Amino acid sequence: MIAVDNLIFEYPGVRALDRASFTIPQGRVTALVGPNGAGKTTLLRCMAALEQPVSGRIEIGGIDVLEQPRACHRIIGYLSDFFGLYQRLTVRQCLHYVARAQGIAAADCPAAIADVARSLQIEDRLDQYPGELSRGLRQRLAIAQAIIHKPAVVLLDEPASGLDPEARHQLAELFLQLQRQGMTLVVSSHILAELEAYSSDMLVLRQGRIVEHAALNAPAQHKPFRLQLAAAIPQLADILRKLPGLELVRTDQDRLAIVNLESDGLSQHRVLKALLDAGLPVCEFAPAAVNLQDAYLQTLDKQP
Numbered sequence: 001m002i003a004v005d006n007l008i009f010e011y012p013g014v015r016a017l018d019r020a021s022f023t024i025p026q027g028r029v030t031a032l033v034g035p036n037g038a039g040k041t042t043l044l045r046c047m048a049a050l051e052q053p054v055s056g057r058i059e060i061g062g063i064d065v066l067e068q069p070r071a072c073h074r075i076i077g078y079l080s081d082f083f084g085l086y087q088r089l090t091v092r093q094c095l096h097y098v099a100r101a102q103g104i105a106a107a108d109c110p111a112a113i114a115d116v117a118r119s120l121q122i123e124d125r126l127d128q129y130p131g132e133l134s135r136g137l138r139q140r141l142a143i144a145q146a147i148i149h150k151p152a153v154v155l156l157d158e159p160a161s162g163l164d165p166e167a168r169h170q171l172a173e174l175f176l177q178l179q180r181q182g183m184t185l186v187v188s189s190h191i192l193a194e195l196e197a198y199s200s201d202m203l204v205l206r207q208g209r210i211v212e213h214a215a216l217n218a219p220a221q222h223k224p225f226r227l228q229l230a231a232a233i234p235q236l237a238d239i240l241r242k243l244p245g246l247e248l249v250r251t252d253q254d255r256l257a258i259v260n261l262e263s264d265g266l267s268q269h270r271v272l273k274a275l276l277d278a279g280l281p282v283c284e285f286a287p288a289a290v291n292l293q294d295a296y297l298q299t300l301d302k303q304p
């Protein structure tokens, strides 16, 4: 659905994207993460056909974004990190304006507005002005504007900033609902715990380069397990590498290890028995929660 190839973008004196390449299949929700200044906003703006890179290619839904930016705008929805709203229009008028600009027929606008207002839970605000809304409600209006034309791809730059925990939870539910409708989402945020609630993949940018692109919840033939020992065993990693039925992910201080196991109970029993037979003083052996924060921190560990 999205293919980015060798993208280079430069501001005067700053290379913001450095040969970024990746592909995202349809229906995925990709968390775009990275430190401040990594290039996340620049990448999203290039994908939304709002910036012209120095070189490279971007294809979204079969459309060459750089050659056909207007066609691209029809099939994507984009929420900027600093968005503006029309202060003199009511919420309903804001949505109507955007709907018409996106090519929705006038007769179809009331239904489209009702539909998106229900999804964002702003149905009771349609006759208010943006200036009368709280920050969170304005954010929801901006998201409603971005998706009113039911785009195939939605690009969201820090969509949850300023939202309270309940609104964030509702936003996560909305993203999952959009995914179920077949949309492909790319969402940048610094709040990893929030991205985790709905992301299927993680794309890590650092200094303009893609340093990791991983599935977060790949179909689980393998399950990460956490192994804790009552006492440190030197060469724990070497011992684990030699045991059958497990794949070592990492060890910590010769007392803790994360290993991947087959997901069926019998295989897990065999591995536990092998660990005990090898003389390891196992005191904990349980499924490990590998969360987005862990995965992100691991990618930073890997970098020079």
Ligand SMILES: Nc1ncnc2c1ncn2[C@@H]1O[C@H](COP(=O)(O)OP(=O)(O)OP(=O)(O)O)[C@@H](O)[C@H]1O
Residues within 6 Å of the ligand: 011, 012, 014, 015, 016, 034, 035, 036, 037, 038, 039, 040, 041, 042, 043
């Ligand atoms: N208009 C601009 N002019 C010059 N340099 C810019 C401009 N916008 C961004 N940059 C630089 O480009 C690099 C990438 O910035 P970008 O905003 O894309 O990063 P980001 O990952 O979105 O950061 P943050 O997490 O802080 O929002 C940074 O070094 C930034 O200083």
